[in-house]
Amino acid sequence: MAIAAGIRAAVADGILTFLWIFCASSLGALTFIVSTALGIAPGLPTLFVTTFLVFSLLFIFGYIGDLLGGATFNPTATAAFYAAGIGGADSLFEAAIRFPAQAAGATGGVLAIKEVMPIQYKHLLGGPYLKVDPHTGAVAEGLLTFIITFAVLLIVIKGPRNPVIRNWLLAMSTVAVIVSGSKYTGPSMNPANAFGWAYINNSHASWDHFYVYWISPFIGAVLAAWKCVHCLRIYAPALSVVLLSLAKKRVTERRLKKGGLTSCLHSRLKLSHCPTPPSLVIPSQMKRVPEDDSVTDTSLQEDVVIDPVVRGFITDWDAMEDLLNHVLYTDLGWEIGNEGQILFTDPLATPKAVRERLVQLMFENFNVSGFFACEQAVLSLYAVGRISGCTIDIGHGKMDIAAVIEGAVQHISSRRLEIGGLDLTNLLGRELSKSNKHVTLNFSDVEKLKEQYACCAESDAIYQKFQQACPEEQHTLPDGQVIRIGKEKYTVGEALFQPSILGLQMHGIVEQLVHCISTVSTENHRQLLENTVLCGGTASMNGFEDRFQKEAGLSSSAIRPCLVKPPEYMPENLGKYSAWTGGAILAKVVFPQNQHVTKAEYDETGPSIVHRKCF
Numbered sequence: 001m002a003i004a005a006g007i008r009a010a011v012a013d014g015i016l017t018f019l020w021i022f023c024a025s026s027l028g029a030l031t032f033i034v035s036t037a038l039g040i041a042p043g044l045p046t047l048f049v050t051t052f053l054v055f056s057l058l059f060i061f062g063y064i065g066d067l068l069g070g071a072t073f074n075p076t077a078t079a080a081f082y083a084a085g086i087g088g089a090d091s092l093f094e095a096a097i098r099f100p101a102q103a104a105g106a107t108g109g110v111l112a113i114k115e116v117m118p119i120q121y122k123h124l125l126g127g128p129y130l131k132v133d134p135h136t137g138a139v140a141e142g143l144l145t146f147i148i149t150f151a152v153l154l155i156v157i158k159g160p161r162n163p164v165i166r167n168w169l170l171a172m173s174t175v176a177v178i179v180s181g182s183k184y185t186g187p188s189m190n191p192a193n194a195f196g197w198a199y200i201n202n203s204h205a206s207w208d209h210f211y212v213y214w215i216s217p218f219i220g221a222v223l224a225a226w227k228c229v230h231c232l233r234i235y236a237p238a239l240s241v242v243l244l245s246l247a248k249k250r251v252t253e254r255r256l257k258k259g260g261l262t263s264c265l266h267s268r269l270k271l272s273h274c275p276t277p278p279s280l281v282i283p284s285q286m287k288r289v290p291e292d293d294s295v296t297d298t299s300l301q302e303d304v305v306i307d308p309v310v311r312g313f314i315t316d317w318d319a320m321e322d323l324l325n326h327v328l329y330t331d332l333g334w335e336i337g338n339e340g341q342i343l344f345t346d347p348l349a350t351p352k353a354v355r356e357r358l359v360q361l362m363f364e365n366f367n368v369s370g371f372f373a374c375e376q377a378v379l380s381l382y383a384v385g386r387i388s389g390c391t392i393d394i395g396h397g398k399m400d401i402a403a404v405i406e407g408a409v410q411h412i413s414s415r416r417l418e419i420g421g422l423d424l425t426n427l428l429g430r431e432l433s434k435s436n437k438h439v440t441l442n443f444s445d446v447e448k449l450k451e452q453y454a455c456c457a458e459s460d461a462i463y464q465k466f467q468q469a470c471p472e473e474q475h476t477l478p479d480g481q482v483i484r485i486g487k488e489k490y491t492v493g494e495a496l497f498q499p500s501i502l503g504l505q506m507h508g509i510v511e512q513l514v515h516c517i518s519t520v521s522t523e524n525h526r527q528l529l530e531n532t533v534l535c536g537g538t539a540s541m542n543g544f545e546d547r548f549q550k551e552a553g554l555s556s557s558a559i560r561p562c563l564v565k566p567p568e569y570m571p572e573n574l575g576k577y578s579a580w581t582g583g584a585i586l587a588k589v590v591f592p593q594n595q596h597v598t599k600a601e602y603d604e605t606g607p608s609i610v611h612r613k614c615f
Helices: 002-024 027-038 044-067 075-084 092-116 119-124 134-158 163-180 191-200 207-232 253-271 317-331 352-364 376-383 421-435 443-453 460-468 488-497 509-518 522-529 544-553 574-590 599-605 609-613
Strands: 286-288 304-306 341-346 370-375 389-394 399-405 415-417 473-476 482-485 532-535
Touching: 002 044, 002 092, 002 191, 027 044, 027 119, 044 163, 075 092, 075 134, 075 191, 075 207, 092 191, 134 163, 134 207, 191 207, 286 317, 317 352, 341 352, 341 376, 341 574, 352 370, 352 599, 352 609, 370 376, 370 574, 370 609, 376 389, 376 399, 376 532, 376 574, 389 509, 389 522, 399 509, 399 522, 415 509, 421 443, 421 482, 421 488, 443 473, 443 482, 460 488, 488 509, 488 544, 509 522, 509 544, 532 544, 532 574, 599 609
Parallel strands: 341 370, 389 532
Antiparallel strands: 286 304, 389 399, 399 415, 473 482
């Protein structure tokens, strides 16, 4: 009997959660429609409209919950009332089967509202998402859940008996808490709601999601229940009540700041002047030489090559500090005591510890007045006037394939591959050594040969043909050696489409892109694939763009990747410096409008401020 009762309660919870998420997710659109119809200006009047709509939903769902035998649409409600001993689940077993049912119901509600919502209002749909680092988000979500749970218990148990007044107090409490937590996690305060939206965005299986939107809310809810029992000395019979959590619409402030201002800035650039290529481009490799000129030991005088950046990530911080010191004070002309502001570009999947150490280095060692960091994928899209799309960034030691939706990288759907220009250079060196056994090649020579000769065949069939017979060219190296280059130049480009040439068991670049996009919500496939940007020095290889487009046309995907052409007012070699160009554009927005990390903010908060200000 207990099992049957638990299953019935789980089914009722699933149904109620489905209906709640379906209705609550439309609050953003309903608020907009009502406010527009009544001519209400944004601000507190609009907030009143939202509160009234929440009040109406609570009033209606209170009766629906009673009809379904005391069903709830929030797992933390079940946990809180069970912990307080005043309702919720009758046993831990019942709670265990009700939680998945609520999560499944929320997922169904999200899928349903996204299907039926008119297209002109779909941008107002969205769920909670993390805007700060996971630890801050977990604390915020737990604290907010504690506050709302305590408030609901207090109102339900000790509040007015009039259902109108009681539901109005519940609505005001909910909206107030959501507004307070909008800068941190959404917030959700309802694990089922957070799971539903995370599921369609393919982020439900991550530790960050479980940590922030499940563990922390449950802890907050249970602590609130115990605190309420302690304060109010509750020893009453079970109450059939529902702990509410408004399914919050996506906050569009960041999208408007990034998308709208970038579009506006692009318009101004077109009318005035476009960003020029970077004035200084230097390799990250350095040579370590003895500081003491009196050293006579020849073994100590040999130069040691050091590269502080390995495959996109900083690995030698001392060397990186020396490199930045040279670039900023020697090459760019900064003066000690009069340092400026700086914007860094982050490769995909940059560890949080690296970001924190970088901001610490800049403020404590270089005394910068302002700091900002942004992911390279987002900046590359800004460079071509987009805020959504895909970027394929082929760097020196890595390849990043990233999906970006409205200025936010979809990390779950993005991919970092340990293959880049370095590997292609080494490949070319090996191939040339096979056909030019009498020639001694160094890495620098091969790098220059790759930049000058490397290209892509039009198709796999033509590549195979060139492997059988290919015209050769002669090239004289700086030391006077003569080298012959033929089929080797096509092998470099072909390796990106057939990684097996490099000894890697993986799909080619087009298949990798399609696979990444397939993990994103289907409604975003078209805007992502039809706004594909190639960037990085290797992407400028002769014939690469045409071959990519041809391979994309052969893709089995229903929607084929389509490359975005840069605006006519942008530099011709934009792809090579697209992240830098996007950063130049973004810098004209964040620094004048004080959206960057300031020295005062760093001193007050510490390095973790970078996760809150640079997202």
